[in-house]
Amino acid sequence: MNAEPADQIRLLEVQALDARIAQLDHKRRTLPEHAELERLGADLAQLRDLLVAAQTEESDTAREQTKAEQDVDQVRQRAARDQQRLDSGAVGPKDLENLQRELTSLAKRQSDLEDVVLDVMERREAAQERAAELTARVESVQAKTAEAEARKSAALEGIDAEGFTAAKEREVIASTVPDDLIKLYDKLRSQQGGVGAARLYQKRCEGCRLELNITELNEVRAAPANQVVRCENCRRILVRTADSGL
Structure with missing residues (x-):
């Protein structure tokens, strides 16, 4: 030739x-932001899973707390009624003994239920704190992701502009060969x-x-x-x- x-x-x-x-x-394919975004995406997915778990625990303990508080209230109401009967003086000796025994039992039951309420409240508070912490971490990773996306977009824009210029120049020169x-x-x-x-x-x-x-x-x-x-x-x-x- x-x-x-x-x-x-x-x-x-x-x-x-x-x-x-x-x-x-090659530069377009290997931008450091690609790997960074992949890592951030994995972190975000994991954090979101943990956040859902914390929020679910907070919701479950909220229902558990409501139920425990209702149980305490029922015991209190029962004890109040018994005390009212006792204070009325309109009960016989046998009923008096039964009421006193029941009041003692109710007091123990109330104390146990209040301990349950406190335990549930502590677990709920811990879940709320965990959810708040995870929410902040999710927002932080989302912000980092947005920053990386912006950097990637800017880098790709520059690469594409340079590539377009080089391709046009190549087309012009190749047409003369x-x-x-x-x-x-x-x-x-x-x-x-x-x-x-x-x-x-x-x-x-x-x-x-x-x-x-x-x-x-x-x-x-x-x-x-x-x-x-x-x-x-x-x-x-x-x-x-x-x-x-x-």
């Missing part, structure tokens, strides 16, 4: 732009890890970084300037310049 030396030089410009576009794509040459370059680039053309610099192929041996150098020296030569090692298009060391 033949192509004017100027067209081959422009191919290096296309290669440089393709390399820059590939770098931008002969079709057969650009097609060969694109084919090789897809086969060779994104590099389809490389400069021959100081007798070394900048594609595979290997120095040409004397036989290969002599073949390149003998090739007409408009002949498209290939590196014998990596088979990429080898572009000759004033710095090729020929």
Whole structure:
């Protein structure tokens, strides 16, 4: 294949732009905010689960406290009625003994139930404190997530703008390169890890970084300037310049 030396030089410009576009794509995929957001998302999911558990416990203990307080109130009302009968003096000796025994029993029952109420209140308060703490932590992680999202969006906006400019420039320069040459370059680039053309610099192929041996150098020296030569090692298009060391 033949192509004017100027067209081959422009191919290096296309290669440089393709390399820059590939770098931008890699940068887009590997932004530190991606990993940060993934970590924050996992933290947020865990905290939300813990918060739901704390809120559920607070709700359960609230119902438990209401029930325990109702039990205490019922015992108090029963004791008040018994005390009222006792104080009326309108009970016989046998009923008097029974009332006194029941009042003693009710007093013990009330004391036990009040202990239950206190225990439930303490557990409810602990659950409320835990829920409040987790709510604050959830809000903190949400704020960090919003900040990371904003940083990611700003970074992507800059990368996309630079990528758009590079792609347009690549389109313009590639349109000036002969079709057969650009097609060969694109084919090789897809086969060779994104590099389809490389400069021959100081007798070394900048594609595979290997120095040409004397036989290969002599073949390149003998090739007409408009002949498209290939590196014998990596088979990429080898572009000759004033710095090729020929």
